[in-house]
Amino acid sequence: MYMRIEQDFSLLQYNTFGMKAVARCFVxxxxxAELQQFLRSCSSDEQILxxxxGSNLLFTHPLFEGTVLHSAIQGIEVVEEEEESICLKVGAGMIWDEFVAYVVAxxxxxxxxxxxxxxxxxASAIQNIGAYGVEAKDIISKVYTINRNDYSERIFNNEDCNYGYRSSIFKNSLKNQYIVTHVSYELRKHPILNLSYGNISAAFGANEEITLQKVRDHIIRIRQEKLPDPKVLGNAGSYFMNPIVPYELFDxxxxxxxxxxxxxxxxGVKIPAAWLIQQTGWKGRELGRAAVYEKQPLVLVNTGDAEAIDIIxxxxAVIFAVEKQFAIRLKPEVIYV
Ligand SMILES: Cc1cc2nc3c(=O)[nH]c(=O)nc-3n(C[C@H](O)[C@H](O)[C@H](O)COP(=O)(O)OP(=O)(O)OC[C@H]3O[C@@H](n4cnc5c(N)ncnc54)[C@H](O)[C@@H]3O)c2cc1C
Known part of the structure; x- marks a missing residue:
């Protein structure tokens, strides 16, 4: 066990936008037990993040005055196994895609x-991450947390989390109140593939046996073609949420x-924000040291040395253009810190 504590710590490796922010303290x-020990030692006015x-964050100031916390809780543990399903409890600090690779294997x-x-x-349990017709909520069973104020443990069942599109109770009424330490996921031992979204099935031959690994490989390939690699071009994925508009406006x-x-x-009706942005002519355009990504207009990129002000x-400008043309106000998915 160890607790790493650093002062004036560069967050460059902890935000995929590549902002040069510094945290006064990083833990x-x-x-x-270490998390509880740290929380007990904090004064009540300590700012904690x-x-x-950092793949959905935009640090808007070069200095974060408080303490940035990061989980190094790892591990995958089988908590229940039945004929059809298996339930795994996973440490919050595990890289999401390593978990996916493990279960697919x-x-x-x-x-x-x-x-x-x-x-x-x-973060998968906070954000309710989603792609290709699936959301984290479809497999989350329980979310294990620590209350930031009294350090007690609380386990949320899936239905307690009020999951919606990129949203959960942890982003709304319980914002900044709980720290997720583990998440349990229920997976199927006899998988039912979901290939309808974005026409994934078209990638496979009519009589081809489609395995989980083939689906994963295909999705990795299309994501790599479509989305910028944050190590090359700083970004935080989709910058905006897809708006849901009333039926009358849609008609x-x-x-x-x-x-x-x-x-x-x-x-209502969900409209792809990428389509709206494309109609305004902003796709591929630059402003300052930021640009709307040429292959996917939902993504804003740091073209080199951008500061938060360039991105904002x-x-x-994109929000204004979309609102002017369609009377729809896009909302950022990215969290401003
Ligand atoms: C290239 C790219 C592609 C992307 N594609 C997708 C996509 O297809 N679908 C999708 O849904 N998202 C996508 N994203 C967004 C991002 O990957 C997700 O939002 C992801 O869940 C963020 O995880 P993170 O660990 O980086 O969280 P961070 O960005 O560090 O934090 C996100 C939020 O979660 C909170 N948080 C993080 N960990 C904890 C914890 N242990 N306890 C309590 N709160 C916590 C933070 O305070 C913050 O509010 C993409 C991002 C990039 C850069």
């Missing part, structure tokens, strides 16, 4: 469509733009 714990891989289904999403296991837009793409959503100004 990495490797067990629940728990991060994972064991032939356990449910996570394969979420291959190559950056970040760590803890009016459909009149003006008959080819507008859409998906059914709760209480570009985001605002």
């Amino acid at each position: 990495e714990y490797s067990s629940v 728990q991060i994972g891989g 064991h032939g356990w289904g449910g996570a394969e469509n979420l291959s190559l999403i950056p970040g760590e296991v803890g 009016a837009l459909k009149n003006d733009y008959p080819t507008i793409p859409s998906y059914p959503a709760e209480a 100004q570009l985001a605002n």
Whole structure:
């Protein structure tokens, strides 16, 4: 066991946008007991930010005055096994895609469509990460947490988490109150593949046997083709959420733009933000030291040495253009710190 404590710590390796932010203090714990010990030692006015891989964050100031916490809790433990399913409890500090690779290699289904999403296991339960028609909520069984105020342990069942599109109770009414230490996932021993979204099935021959590994490999390939590698071009994935608009607005837009793409959503219609941005002509355009990625307009990139202001100004310009043309206000998915 160890607790790593650093002062004036560069967060460059802990944010995929590549912002040159520094944390006054950085603490990495490797067990629940260490986390509780650290929280007990903090004064009540200490500013604390728990991060994972920093792949959905934008540090808006060069200095974070408080303590940045990072989990080094690792490990995968079988908590229940039945004829059809297996339940695994996973440390929050594990790299998400290493977990996906592990379960796919064991032939356990449910996570394969979420291959190559950056970040760590803890954040998957906060963010309800999603891709190719699957969301983390579809496989999350329990979320193990520590209360930041009284250091007590609390286990949330899936239904307690109020999961929605890229949203959970931890991003809303319980924001910044719980630190996730472990997440348990229930996976299928006889996988049911989900190949409908984005026409994944078209990648395979009619009589081909489609395995979890083949699905994972295919998704990795398309993601690598479509999305910028943060090590080369700083970014935080989708900068904006796909807006859900009321039926009346959608019907009016459909009149003006008959080819507008859409998906059914709760209480409205979901429109791909990438399509909206593309219509405004912002795809591929630069502003300052930031750009709208040429292959995927939902992604804003750091073109080199950008500061947060470059990214925010570009985001605002895109929001303004979309609102002017479609009367839809895009909301950032990226979290501003
Ligand atoms: C190239 C690229 C592609 C992406 N593609 C997708 C995609 O397809 N689908 C998708 O959903 N997302 C995608 N993302 C966004 C990102 O990968 C996810 O949001 C991911 O879950 C963030 O994980 P993280 O560990 O980096 O969390 P961070 O960015 O560090 O943190 C995100 C939030 O979670 C909180 N948090 C993190 N860990 C904990 C914890 N242990 N306890 C309590 N709170 C915690 C943080 O405080 C913060 O509010 C992409 C990002 C990039 C860079």
